[in-house]
Amino acid sequence: MLWLCIQFPKLPLEALTRARKQGEDSPQAVVESNLVVESNPTAEARNVTAGLSIATACAYCPALELLERDRERESQLLQQLAQWGYSFTPVVSPRSSTGSGKKTDRGESNPACLYLELSGSLKARGGLAALLHQLRKELHKMRIQHFMGIGHSPCAAHLLSQLPEHRQWLAETKTPPTPQQWRQWISFAPSKLLDCNNRAIAKLYASGIKRVSQLLAIPLSEVGNRFGRNFIDYLARLNGTRPDPVPSYEPPPEFHSELFFPSPLDNSEQLLFPAGRLVRELCRQLQRRQLYSQQLSWVLDYGSRGKQQVNVDVSRPLFDPQRLIALTKLQLERVELKEPVQALALHCQQLRPLESQSLREDFFDEGSKLHDSYQLIDKLKARLGHEALSGVTLKESYLPEQAWASADSLTLQSKSRSHQLHPVNAPRPSWLLPRPEKIQQRDHKLFYDGELQLLQGPERIDGYWWQHHRHARDYYIARGNQGSLYWVYQDLTSENWFLHGVYS
């Protein structure tokens, strides 16, 4: 077992400010119940650190921007990170930060962290060094501060991630550590790094135990008498003599991500930058899990004034962020912002697994031409809306108005392999009127833009007598004054004449 622990020390701040562009460096601090919890580097340069009261912090740095801590957003971000970690290894366990706002009496609280079991994914990722490099690079891209540690059990990894010497070794290493190295590090670690409450640590120091090695030298029963069963249990897990189970993470088949803007945006063009970031996150997720999404739904959050949803339909599996952003841009251009936007969220319900069938079509059928037409349909849909596009198909029916059906343009483009229908072998007009139009009738003559002359007929269509509305009609082809050919019928029940189609 090879457990990697990634700690996120700045998560409270990052959950709130991740949406901003890099390089904006006004001093910011996250506060909770009148105390500073976290501050950004600009603020830290002015001595604003965790644990200060708001008044002191503001005295140090008058321009300080105060942000209220949002634990819900933090846990959402941690869930996202767990999902991200899931793409590297199937064994992932997120651990949210412990300790409440009143932590000064407890000392430092533990930041949120993520455990990844790596032994199974080393080979696929080209070794430990390459894997760690990729993890670091992607975390950096997401602008999440982190530090890592590797151990044989989750709690050992957690302990070692706090040890500077171990971190330095990890930055340079190429191979996983040997069991001997672990033991060395663990025994070398100062006992204040142990994951237990402050009182126990104070007791350890009071009895002169400054390093874990000293603690391990004492017989366990002695330690148990002083520090209790839980502490012994913890030591055993740390040593590797007892298994260390952690809850395993199971990713949902959907994508949710949200960016929060501390200062609301009032221009839809400004939304494009954060939208691009969300789309890139989505694409990475989709590609790794081999899923695709048919709809991106963007939620513009106006704070207390409600939300607005904008949907972008995608007709086929698409992993290219640029293209998804272009489609999103078309939609966002149409949106008029009613109020300044406070948060932008991207939801994808129902991610579907990629099917080999849909890929095969792409490779061996018409290829790029088909691709072009999908792109065109997506583009038209994004601007005109779903309902403006349609196709037509055949339907099996005697009734002329039921012999066709409007079809979704999406299902149309993919080749249907189902049963082929054949139309009736009789001349049919190329235009059908949505509603039959009544024809004037005088002295046994028909008038529609001049006198109509019946050329052919009748073709009797009689059916559906078992339904409440019987359809019995005699169809004729008629010619108008100026040479137009019409498809007209006489309703046999009412004896009225109607125009139903045009032979255009």
Next chain:
Amino acid sequence: MNSAENFMQNKQLSKQAGNEPAQPQPLQQLLTRPDIWQLATQQRRPRTGITTGYRGLDALLASRGWPRGATSELLVDKAGIGEMSLLLPTLAELTQQGRMAVLVNPPHIPYAPALVQAGVQLEKLLIVHPRGQRDQLWTAEQSLQSGACGALISWQGKEIPADKDLRRLQLAAREGDSLHFHFRPSSSAATPSPAALRLHLQGDGEQLAVHLLKQLNGKSGQRIHLARRADLIRRDQPLH
């Protein structure tokens, strides 16, 4: 986006206009321009058009078919004289080749059984109903440019499109190498148009009378009568 494209286009045009007097282009290069018509090479010109399915009409057209990558205007006042059946053979051929056919704001419902009878692949047919003149032009331009669309048929709405817009559609059709058919009322025959081909269609008894108003690189003014399908105009003994 549109304004930016427009700007680029204008810039190119002005650049062309500005360059021509300054540095004369070689003659060969000039002659390859599609808008320069050379009578001497008329006989040797390859038959680049897409056949209309009517031999008589093909013979009249300079490219021996519908001009590729260009707008063809069809001036029609009355529906039902066979104006769609003039296009259906072409649509059938293009859709069977796997290219899309787009109808923008058709006046009635395209009736599927008749289209299948004519050989049109229904899964390649897309019907778009954009609202308003701007969206309509945008749809036409995007579809023509995309290269996926083999033919686009549009109907002039209540508003008369500006000359500039027609020119843009013509350019988009050239870019995407697709056929653009534009149905307009015959009242617009008097106004000039950038279309490569203009046909005036009229019903004449049981035939379709085609009057060639204008064509690029070719003669105009001819008239031709096309017969309608025999099974439509067959006369039965009337019952009533």
